[in-house]
Amino acid sequence: MTWQLVQGSPDLVTVRFIPWLTWSFAALVIYGVTTIGQSIIARGQGITTGELVALVLLLGMMIFTLITGGQFGLCRIDRRRGLLSVTSYGLLGRSYQERPLADVKGLEVRLLRRAQYRLLVALRSGERLPLAPFYLVSFNDRSIRSIAKALGVEPELIQEKRLFR
Known part of the structure; x- marks a missing residue:
């Protein structure tokens, strides 16, 4: 929208x-990545391959969405x-x-x-x-x-x- x-x-x-829905999606992804990052830091262990792949895919999807529809x-x-x-x-x-x-x-x-x-x-x-x-x-x-x-x-x-x- x-x-x-x-x-x-x-x-x-x-x-x-103003593409508010696209930017709302980006804010949601940033919130999710921050939450996952905080849990990884609180756990005190290194990041697993699955978590790294998930974070990279989430951020990649967000950047793609902002480039194509976030103007x-x-x-x-x-x-x-x-x-x-x-x-x-x-x-x-x-x-x-x-x-x-x-x-x-x-x-x-x-x-x-x-x-x-x-x-x-x-x-x-x-x-x-x-x-x-x-x-x-x-x-x-x-x-x-x-x-x-x-x-x-x-x-x-x-x-x-x-x-x-």
């Missing part, structure tokens, strides 16, 4: 995409300057893209399942600019409507093709 925080004025709208997203729609900027922050660094608002042709909502979707800004060049680096989950369309209103377009719902039914 991702929090989508939309705030601003008619001239500047800021949308923050924080920031989208700014600045009507005064006529710019759309999309930034994502993650473990592998920062990604920044900026486009003129005049190039925005539409907002595509690519629906994967009932409440899981991806937001893409359609540009006049044919390029699709993702607003968040991952699929979003939401049970209402308030943030989509706010983003579309700030961009001055009507959102277009596109059903993604499923591989399995």
Whole structure:
């Protein structure tokens, strides 16, 4: 799950995409690894091969999850300057893209399942600019409507093709 925080004025709208469930998983893994480490230290013996493998797998799974789905997203729609900027922050660094608002042709909502979707800004060049680096989950369309209103377009719902039914 991702929090989508939309705030601003008619001239500047800021949308923050916060993947709280991914980071909650990371906190749970850190708690588990800490608990296991404390019990190993309290026992006073060395770490066994099984415990070491379990800890390495847990930490590896956490790092993989944070790299693939733990990016924080920031989208700014600045009507005064006529710019759309999309930034994502993650473990592998920062990604920044900026486009003129005049190039925005539409907002595509690519629906994967009932409440899981991806937001893409359609540009006049044919390029699709993702607003968040991952699929979003939401049970209402308030943030989509706010983003579309700030961009001055009507959102277009596109059903993604499923591989399995």
